[in-house]
Amino acid sequence: MSLIRVLINGSKGRMGQESVKAVSADPELDLVAQTDLGDNLPEIIDQTKAQVVVDFTTAAVAMETSADIIQAGARPVIGTSGLLPEQVAELKNLCKKQKLGGVIAPNFAIGAVLMMKYS
Numbered sequence: 160m161s162l163i164r165v166l167i168n169g170s171k172g173r174m175g176q177e178s179v180k181a182v183s184a185d186p187e188l189d190l191v192a193q194t195d196l197g198d199n200l201p202e203i204i205d206q207t208k209a210q211v212v213v214d215f216t217t218a219a220v221a222m223e224t225s226a227d228i229i230q231a232g233a234r235p236v237i238g239t240s241g242l243l244p245e246q247v248a249e250l251k252n253l254c255k256k257q258k259l260g261g262v263i264a265p266n267f268a269i270g271a272v273l274m275m276k277y278s
Contacts, residue, residue: 162189164208166233168224169215171195174238178213200224204231211236222246229253229261240265 165182169175170193182190191207194200204212212228214221218241225242228235229250242250247263254261 160187162187164189164191164210166190166192166194166204166207166209166212167215168194168198168200168212168228169239172215174215175213178215178238182213201227201231204228204233209233214239218242222250225250226253229257229259232257232259234259235261235263237261237263238265 165188167175167178167182167190170179172195175193175195179190179193182188191209192203194203200212203209210233212233213236214224214228215238216224218239221237221239221242225235225237226249230253235250235254237250242263242265250261250263
């Protein structure tokens with residue numbers, strides 16, 4: 160079985176750093192990149208062939224970042240809080256159009272979400 164290729168966006172923040180540790184310690188996951196402010200996320204997703212992007216950015220950029228992740232063909236795991244219900248609905252529609260799954264889990268331990276999703 161091949162490893163799941165994971166990119167952590169917002170990797171310099173507290174939750175991003177914890178996600179890097181968790182993904183690095185999991186034998187079924189391959190941490191292919193860590194990104195933060197100023198990085199070209201769609202380009203890095205393409206270069207690394209990331210399958211999943213764990214996003215811990217801020218509410219101010221979460222919608223744009225999430226849309227970029229989906230349009231680049233990766234599955235979003237969004238740990239950022241502050242998305243409005245209509246934004247969540249828009250992201251669901253984007254995922255459906257791209258035929259991708261995704262998880263929105265604000266204020267929740269991403270490790271627990273990943274374990275539930277992939278178990």
